Amino acid sequence: MLNYNQAFNTQLVKLKEDGRYREFVPLSRMMGDFPHALWHCNEDQQKEVIVWCTNDYLNMSHNKQVVRAFQEAAQYYGVGSGGTRNIAGTSYPHLLLEKEMADLHKKDASLTFSSGYAANEGALSALSNAFKDMTIFSDAKNHASMIQGIREGKGKYQIFKHNDMDHLETLIQDLPLTQPKLIAVTSVYPMLGDFAKLEDLCDLAEKYNALLYVDEVHAMGMYGPEGDGLTAQLNLQDKVHIIQGNFAKGYGAIGGYVAGSASVIDYIRSFASSFIFTTSIPPATTQAALESVQYLRKSSVEREKLWQNVALLKDALRHYNVPFVKNDSHIVAVIIGGASYCKQFCDRLLIEYGIYLQPINYPTVPLGQEMVRITITPEHTLEMISGLAQALNELLNENTKLEAA
Ligand SMILES: Cc1ncc(COP(=O)(O)O)c(C=O)c1O
Structure with a gap:
């Protein structure tokens, strides 16, 4: 008898070693509270986080x-x-x-x-x-x-x-x-x-x-x-x-x-x-x-607010020296590079700062271009925007210091 499970596990171990194993972040995105959400860190513990990576771009689901x-x-x-x-x-x-x-x-x-x-x-x-x-x-x-x-x-x-x-x-x-x-x-x-x-x-x-x-x-x-x-x-x-x-x-x-x-x-x-x-x-x-x-x-209200927020986010990232990919769209990509590092980066954002950004890995992006994809919505506030930009700046600088040391 072939050991099917062993074959599956070998592939999964490889994925984990590469830092590309997908771990879900279970959330309750409650009506009226977005972009705050409850992160179910484990079965009996929840933590409030700010969601920065939803595709519910205009919060129309609420x-x-x-x-x-x-x-x-x-x-x-x-x-x-x-x-x-x-x-x-x-x-x-x-x-x-x-x-x-x-x-x-x-x-x-x-x-x-x-x-x-x-x-x-x-x-x-x-x-x-x-x-x-x-x-x-x-x-x-x-x-x-x-x-x-x-x-x-x-x-x-x-x-x-x-x-x-x-x-x-x-x-x-x-x-x-x-x-x-x-x-x-x-x-x-x-x-x-x-x-x-x-x-x-x-x-x-x-x-x-x-x-x-x-x-x-x-x-x-x-x-x-x-x-x-x-x-x-x-x-x-x-x-x-x-x-x-x-x-x-x-x-x-x-x-x-x-x-x-x-x-x-x-x-x-x-x-x-x-x-x-x-x-x-x-x-x-x-x-x-x-x-x-x-x-x-x-209604254009949601679109107008979205585009205002996109501009504010890009300004804040520039202000805090967070490099991002230049484009004219609502999608803001920050290249982190390296699957394991990108995963650690996002884990720290979630645990230490209460910011939820999901690492984007190969094959969605080419190897070495692992990134976070920030999607702002009309509901994010100026305070949240500068909180995000500061957190990204702190974590990116920490890594630069490590590399330089
Ligand atoms: C460009 C593009 N096309 C199609 C799809 C698939 O859409 P859906 O999520 O409705 O299956 C996606 C989904 O993420 C996408 O990014």
Whole structure:
């Protein structure tokens, strides 16, 4: 008999030695108290901490209107959706949400999935299979879900250097204009917070007769006049053929979607495995996501406060000499370097300062680029911001002293 457990443990020991073993930080993020949360350090002990790394960028998961919509829909529809979309799992809120997302992106149609991951995986694998000789050109920094979908499809793919339009053009120009192609990118890259060169990508897609697919997961709610993403902010919605997004970050709920022409959405609906063979998002969550989208179309208060806080955070980091990656987005990356050191750094922040930042390790970032990813929200105060900047300064300086000694 093979010793399966020993084999698993060998891999886990290696992961621990590399400092890349994932340890969760269990939290209670209570309504009305965010960004404070209770950290359940062990079974019978809790400590109050400040959360600095949530993707609930606008704290919409606690928005009173959204929570009310969720509660009322749960009273009305119950908990589960009851099935896959095709077999008893399409509820009325699913139709409303899909209509809303199509309208938001100025597209004919949209389709919701159980997560953003499932949306990318299902849509890209189906699109890869749509034509016998399809080639997908994918940015090197695309998310795991896009890579997974592209690999799963039967078409060819080529990876172009991150945001390198010359490299993309060198690759794409080799194919005949009549051959089907798709360019897949991310509007706001989640780790370093840089933007895709969307104008150039639209031009290249047009020039080489390619479909353009943009993941807007980290832009929805925060960018664009109605929270309608970076493509809307740049007025490029009609040049981007397929927009993918989710409800789990800026919108504070769960689920993913794609929006595009009536034909492409119907095609994805009919062929994407991760759409067809899974239970749909529960109606109450769907209703909450809809409320959140509609709320952020009308209200700019949260966006304005977020952007004010982003500027204050960047100023404070500069003031306290904390180096961070330059970008124009809401994501603030501080490279720490070294998985074990990054882990210790975050442990100390949590235990000594009550600051929760999660270490970001390989393979999410390249080895040696281990980092903390700070995501400020409208709820963080000036006092919290300077507390964070001071704590980072103290810990980073301690390390510099150690290195110098
Ligand atoms: C760029 C990007 N796309 C897609 C996803 C997947 O979205 P979801 O968390 O809804 O599955 C993520 C998730 O973290 C992401 O960062």
